[in-house]
Amino acid sequence: MLDYIKLYLDFSKIKLKTQIESRLSFFILIICKIVGFGATGIMLWVMVDKFDFIGEWNPYEILLLFSFNMITYAIAGCFFYDFFVQLPKRIRTGELDEVLIKPLNPTTYLICRGVSAGYLGNVTVGLIAFFISVANLHIIFSLKDILMLILLIFGSSLIQCSVFSFSYTPSFWLISNNGVRNIIGDLKSFSDYPIAIYNKVIQFLLTFMFPFGFISFYPSQYFLNKSDGAFFNTSFPILTILVGLTLAFAGYKFWIFGLSHYQSTGN
Amino acid sequence: MSKYLFFIKNGFKENFIYRTNSYLMILGSLVGLLITVNIWQALYINKTSVSGITLADMIITVILNSIILSFTNSNIAEDLANRVTDGSISTDLIKPFNLKWSMFSTQLGANIFKFIFSSFPILIIAIIFLDFRLPKDNRYMVVFILSFCNSILLSYILNYIIGLWAFWLKKASYPRWFLDASFKLFGGSVVPLWFYPDALYSISYMLPFRFIFFEPIKIYLMKCDLNEAIHILIMQLFWILVLFALERIIWSRAQKIITVFGG
Numbered sequence: 001m002l003d004y005i006k007l008y009l010d011f012s013k014i015k016l017k018t019q020i021e022s023r024l025s026f027f028i029l030i031i032c033k034i035v036g037f038g039a040t041g042i043m044l045w046v047m048v049d050k051f052d053f054i055g056e057w058n059p060y061e062i063l064l065l066f067s068f069n070m071i072t073y074a075i076a077g078c079f080f081y082d083f084f085v086q087l088p089k090r091i092r093t094g095e096l097d098e099v100l101i102k103p104l105n106p107t108t109y110l111i112c113r114g115v116s117a118g119y120l121g122n123v124t125v126g127l128i129a130f131f132i133s134v135a136n137l138h139i140i141f142s143l144k145d146i147l148m149l150i151l152l153i154f155g156s157s158l159i160q161c162s163v164f165s166f167s168y169t170p171s172f173w174l175i176s177n178n179g180v181r182n183i184i185g186d187l188k189s190f191s192d193y194p195i196a197i198y199n200k201v202i203q204f205l206l207t208f209m210f211p212f213g214f215i216s217f218y219p220s221q222y223f224l225n226k227s228d229g230a231f232f233n234t235s236f237p238i239l240t241i242l243v244g245l246t247l248a249f250a251g252y253k254f255w256i257f258g259l260s261h262y263q264s265t266g267n
Numbered sequence: 268m269s270k271y272l273f274f275i276k277n278g279f280k281e282n283f284i285y286r287t288n289s290y291l292m293i294l295g296s297l298v299g300l301l302i303t304v305n306i307w308q309a310l311y312i313n314k315t316s317v318s319g320i321t322l323a324d325m326i327i328t329v330i331l332n333s334i335i336l337s338f339t340n341s342n343i344a345e346d347l348a349n350r351v352t353d354g355s356i357s358t359d360l361i362k363p364f365n366l367k368w369s370m371f372s373t374q375l376g377a378n379i380f381k382f383i384f385s386s387f388p389i390l391i392i393a394i395i396f397l398d399f400r401l402p403k404d405n406r407y408m409v410v411f412i413l414s415f416c417n418s419i420l421l422s423y424i425l426n427y428i429i430g431l432w433a434f435w436l437k438k439a440s441y442p443r444w445f446l447d448a449s450f451k452l453f454g455g456s457v458v459p460l461w462f463y464p465d466a467l468y469s470i471s472y473m474l475p476f477r478f479i480f481f482e483p484i485k486i487y488l489m490k491c492d493l494n495e496a497i498h499i500l501i502m503q504l505f506w507i508l509v510l511f512a513l514e515r516i517i518w519s520r521a522q523k524i525i526t527v528f529g530g
Binding site: 024025028029032033035036038039040042043046047048049050051053054055174175176178179180182183185186187189190193197198199202 | 285287288289290291294295296298302305306309310311314317318436441444445448451452458462464
């Protein structure tokens with residue numbers, strides 16, 4: 001296990017170095033992401049601010065929701081973006097064949113190679129939104145709250161990781177996984193807003209079927225002392241961690257299942 | 268002219284290769300519509316009108332935004348940047364057609380595809396369930412269609428200019444992020460300019476982006492008189508001319524860089 005960690009760190013060091021090797025393009029990438037996601041955040045705030053509330057949520061509470069989404073996506077992306085997003089290309093070009101004959105477990109190898117520094121931009125936007133929100137809402141974090149924050153971000157990041165797996169693993173079977181990826185992305189965008197504003201059927205789906213509600217809505221409720229939503233339960237914030245672990249496990253099994261059905265394009 | 272028609276057809280076909288994806292796209296855009304409509308309904312609870320805009324106006328705005336987006340969402344910038352960085356632009360330049368217009372035509376084909384598989388279904392649903400209506404005055408409809416054509420051209424030329432950056436940056440680094448962000452922030456593609464705070468409104472007012480989304484929609488909703496609508500058309504043409512001139516300038520500079528690299 002310790003060997004793996006050392007391996008991971010070594011690989012990451014090389015990967016990160018190559019990423020920032022060309023300073024200018026790395027800088028532009030980060031700026032692009034800050035501008036892109038910053039614009040989304042600003043528009044979200046502008047919209048809710050003009051109307052005072054969406055559901056029971058005020059503009060700064062929406063910012064907290066947004067920052068949760070942003071930060072956990074960045075954490076998941078930092079470790080798994082490259083792993084999954086490159087998969088269709090690796091299958092098409094036969095690069096995956098190369099990976100399979102390496103003297104190392106392919107999953108471990110790909111995870112080791114997959115770390116990405118490009119999420120610095122997302123994290124920056126997420127943190128700015130978080131601090132603006134916390135400062136304006138005068139939220140005071142006790143020791144327990146800080147612990148909960150870490151656990152909830154962990155759980156929610158695991159959900160985001162599993163979304164990557166479910167979006168990209170189908171490319172083992174499909175020539176183009178864009179359709180599947182987009183539809184999952186569309187469903188996930190429900191969780192950009194407090195899910196209490198949707199009708200009960202959608203809320204049910206987002207809580208029990210496609211638990212995107214646990215990415216940001218239920219965790220934010222904990223810090224805002226909110227109890228809106230048709231299926232609200234006080235155990236939901238804690239449940240986030242369980243949902244995260246379960247989905248991450250399912251996502252992992254799905255990936256392994258896909259990998260075992262891999263047929264080389266043959267070249 | 269006919270060769271450009273061929274490009275349009277090609278752009279359409281390229282997108283239609285993966286049939287299943289096309290049908291999933293319809294589903295996805297309906298989900299998107301459901302979310303946006305739900306959001307505005309939630310915002311309008313206990314309010315009949317905000318800044319003179321009713322929920323019904325807003326629903327029409329959402330539908331029109333989605334139609335305009337399907338026509339202006341383009342890969343021109345990335346495509347051009349890729350051609351520059353991988354060097355294939357050198358062969359593009361000796362082909363017997365204009366690179367810019369061939370790219371625009373291919374993109375128009377792709378956008379027609381996007382319209383059919385993403386915003387046309389939305390339009391149908393909106394007419395049946397959401398009381399989507401045409402402007403009461405036909406003259407406004409005519410001006411809207413003209414301004415809509417202008418906004419497509421405006422977005423393409425903006426894309427092309429952003430793509431030209433690749434000559435200096437040497438990398439096709441996500442040029443689209445900048446455009447999408449500008450459309451959102453200054454164009455009103457998510458929230459119309461009526462709801463903007465003063466500072467953001469004054470910045471947006473100076474930039475061309477609002478002529479792609481907000482101003483055509485304003486005409487459609489008849490939120491301005493006919494004179495003002497004509498004025499919007501003139502302003503769009505003004506920006507198109509300015510941007511084409513800018514593109515010529517950047518292009519002539521870029522050509523010098525190509526000769527440096529060539530050989």
